[in-house]
Amino acid sequence: MKLLVTVSETAEADDEFEIDGLSIDDRYLTFDLNEWDNYAIEEAVQVSESNDDVEVVTVTVGPERTEETIRQGLAKGADRAIRVWDDDLADVGLLDSGTKARLIAAVAQEEEPDLILSGVQSGDMAFAATGVALAADLGYEWAAVVNELDLDAENGVAHVHRELEGGVVELTDVELPAVLTIQTGINEPRYASLRGIRQAQTKPLDVTTPDELGVTLGESALSLTSLAEPETESDVEFFEGGADDTAGKLATLLRDKGVDA
Amino acid sequence: MSDVLAVAEHRRGELRDVSFEVITASRELADATGGDVHLAVISGDVDGFADELNLDGVDLIHTVEHGDEFNHGVYTQTLTQLVDDCGPQYVVTPHTVNGLDYAPAVAQKIDYPLVTDAIGVDTNDGLTITRELYNGKTEATVAVSSDHALVTVRPGEWPPAEGDGSATIEAFDVTIDEAAVRSTVKGFEEVGAGDVDISEADVLVSVGRGIQEEENLDIIFDLAEALDATVSASRPIVDNGWLPQDRQVGQSGKKVTPDVYLAIGISGAVQHVAGMKGADTIVAINDDPSAPIYDIADYGIVDDLFDVVPALTEQFG
Numbered sequence: 001m002k003l004l005v006t007v008s009e010t011a012e013a014d015d016e017f018e019i020d021g022l023s024i025d026d027r028y029l030t031f032d033l034n035e036w037d038n039y040a041i042e043e044a045v046q047v048s049e050s051n052d053d054v055e056v057v058t059v060t061v062g063p064e065r066t067e068e069t070i071r072q073g074l075a076k077g078a079d080r081a082i083r084v085w086d087d088d089l090a091d092v093g094l095l096d097s098g099t100k101a102r103l104i105a106a107v108a109q110e111e112e113p114d115l116i117l118s119g120v121q122s123g124d125m126a127f128a129a130t131g132v133a134l135a136a137d138l139g140y141e142w143a144a145v146v147n148e149l150d151l152d153a154e155n156g157v158a159h160v161h162r163e164l165e166g167g168v169v170e171l172t173d174v175e176l177p178a179v180l181t182i183q184t185g186i187n188e189p190r191y192a193s194l195r196g197i198r199q200a201q202t203k204p205l206d207v208t209t210p211d212e213l214g215v216t217l218g219e220s221a222l223s224l225t226s227l228a229e230p231e232t233e234s235d236v237e238f239f240e241g242g243a244d245d246t247a248g249k250l251a252t253l254l255r256d257k258g259v260d261a
Numbered sequence: 262m263s264d265v266l267a268v269a270e271h272r273r274g275e276l277r278d279v280s281f282e283v284i285t286a287s288r289e290l291a292d293a294t295g296g297d298v299h300l301a302v303i304s305g306d307v308d309g310f311a312d313e314l315n316l317d318g319v320d321l322i323h324t325v326e327h328g329d330e331f332n333h334g335v336y337t338q339t340l341t342q343l344v345d346d347c348g349p350q351y352v353v354t355p356h357t358v359n360g361l362d363y364a365p366a367v368a369q370k371i372d373y374p375l376v377t378d379a380i381g382v383d384t385n386d387g388l389t390i391t392r393e394l395y396n397g398k399t400e401a402t403v404a405v406s407s408d409h410a411l412v413t414v415r416p417g418e419w420p421p422a423e424g425d426g427s428a429t430i431e432a433f434d435v436t437i438d439e440a441a442v443r444s445t446v447k448g449f450e451e452v453g454a455g456d457v458d459i460s461e462a463d464v465l466v467s468v469g470r471g472i473q474e475e476e477n478l479d480i481i482f483d484l485a486e487a488l489d490a491t492v493s494a495s496r497p498i499v500d501n502g503w504l505p506q507d508r509q510v511g512q513s514g515k516k517v518t519p520d521v522y523l524a525i526g527i528s529g530a531v532q533h534v535a536g537m538k539g540a541d542t543i544v545a546i547n548d549d550p551s552a553p554i555y556d557i558a559d560y561g562i563v564d565d566l567f568d569v570v571p572a573l574t575e576q577f578g
């Protein structure tokens with residue numbers, strides 16, 4: 001059995017940052033493995049540990065920088081990785097989920113995985129759409145926002161829990177091959193062991209291009225036209241001073257509000 | 262061609278609030294394009310739902326009777342055929358968990374660009390969507406180069422449609438290929454109730470990822486005890502297994518409306534805010550001045566929680 005995990009890198013903005021035109025300068029950004037994909041990798045690795053002959057492959061659409069993130073997945077137990085990129089992609093200001101899905105679908109067509117795990121959303125762009133778009137492109141079945149997975153590989157069924165709003169879960173059976181978008185909390189992601197980190201350096205990480213995958217990307221359907229810090233509508237009152245001062249002021253406020261039995 | 266197709270959402274026999282909001286967002290778009298607002302009501306008690314949603318601003322309601330509950334295969338097939346049939350310029354769906362389960366698939370099938378989690382729309386010069394990037398720290402506008410788009414709208418951003426409408430209600434004749442529906446909803450479960458009900462609390466001391474380690478929760482419980490308050494949490498704390506699920510505030514947790522909500526080391530992600538924006542007084546302790554929690558907080562302390570929280574506990578010692 002083969003599992004494909006879509007792995008993205010997300011950028012987190014520092015406490016203080018500046019916007020330069022349509023982007024935040026790299027020096028104010030910290031790049032890391034997307035939180036949701038961390039859970040997806042763990043889920044895939046757990047499947048490979050509890051079944052015989054399971055290969056876990058990761059796929060990332062991203063520049064060379066993302067290889068550090070990709071190696072994190074390999075260090076946690078993925079067997080090999082594929083990265084898709086070219087200069088034209090680098091020029092696209094906003095990679096829409098449809099485009100990402102097409103590129104990943106091309107990889108999946110070559111790999112023919114039984115199950116694809118993706119994250120519910122990327123922390124920075126938060127389209128929350130790539131996994132389901134990918135399923136539609138591939139003609140795979142799917143389920144979004146999965147917080148429990150019981151895989152019955154023999155019968156080709158994934159019994160999943162989809163986490164709906166308000167503490168309600170939907171119990172659904174999904175026929176394989178399928179794409180599941182994984183929600184945080186589904187498992188306890190491991191930290192990579194030193195051995196894992198060492199091994200990751202020698203695991204295959206293949207780099208390919210849209211061209212090689214036979215995908216021709218037309219004009220991007222979406223473009224970023226402005227980026228700004230939101231104008232806050234709130235009139236938040238900040239307590240200033242050292243911790244003792246601010247705690248004192250807050251205590252007064254809380255007592256005014258009737259807190260403190 | 263200038264029409265806008267909205268899609269209603271329901272669960273276990275009831276329409277969800279966002280159904281009324283997608284109508285408003287769609288009306289806003291249709292006023293700009295000069296088209297009609299169509300509304301799709303799929304599965305469940307479609308006639309009852311259609312009556313409830315026959316509100317001011319809706320021109321046409323398409324009902325599709327098929328099963329009781331949401332199934333993404335049925336929704337995807339229906340919407341693909343409906344779009345084929347009525348050729349809307351824009352399709353508007355809720356940015357909800359079920360929305361996430363069909364909207365991207367429909368967008369791929371009908372080949373419309375997809376923009377998700379919209380908090381604003383503008384049609385002055387083609388379609389431009391306002392949405393957040395970088396964890397709510399920035400607001401971006403995204404221009405759509407195509408004439409068409411599928412837009413998912415964030416719940417709670419548009420006011421609900423109201424006022425009696427005079428829409429034409431029609432059953433849409435859809436052909437569902439049952440063999441292509443390869444997932445089956447087996448049922449629902451609810452997160453069990455624990456010993457504390459955070460939705461009943463007057464004062465909540467709520468802790469987020471800023472607390473860093475499980476051991477550090479002690480200072481939160483000390484504060485809660487000093488204030489005679491209840492401890493709640495953001496999602497990562499529950500995901501880590503540090504607190505039980507019934508303590509989670511937010512979209513997938515509980516909605517709370519205490520007199521005072523103390524958000525400690527919580528960034529204020531939209532899914533968290535969905536559960537606590539109804540609190541009377543919101544106080545945030547977060548060392549990041551750009552954290553979105555400060556957009557809704559009434560009071561704030563931009564400082565290290567490990568300094569402020571013990572100092573505050575001492576004030577009540």
Ligand SMILES: Cc1cc2nc3c(=O)[nH]c(=O)nc-3n(C[C@H](O)[C@H](O)[C@H](O)COP(=O)(O)OP(=O)(O)OC[C@H]3O[C@@H](n4cnc5c(N)ncnc54)[C@H](O)[C@@H]3O)c2cc1C
Pocket residue numbers: 120121145358468469470471472494495496497498509510511512513514515525526527528529530531532533536546547548549552564565566567
């Ligand atoms: C479908 C879906 C459903 C979700 N449902 C929920 C839900 O129900 N509830 C929920 O909470 N989330 C939910 N989330 C997750 C949500 O998107 C956020 O990831 C989550 O709320 C972040 O939690 P946080 O604020 O504790 O962590 P972070 O976003 O990591 O924020 C931590 C904050 O702590 C601050 N901090 C760090 N160190 C210190 C310090 N020493 N002193 C002071 N401040 C400090 C940081 O500045 C930061 O702002 C959901 C997500 C999805 C996709």
Ligand SMILES: Nc1ncnc2c1ncn2[C@@H]1O[C@H](COP(=O)(O)O)[C@@H](O)[C@H]1O
Pocket residue numbers: 006007008009034036037059060061062097100117118119120121122123125126127128129130131
């Ligand atoms: N550039 C990318 N490369 C690989 N996978 C991605 C990429 N972007 C998004 N994904 C996957 O799609 C999920 C949802 O991302 P998004 O639709 O951008 O919110 C992520 O959690 C990843 O699993």
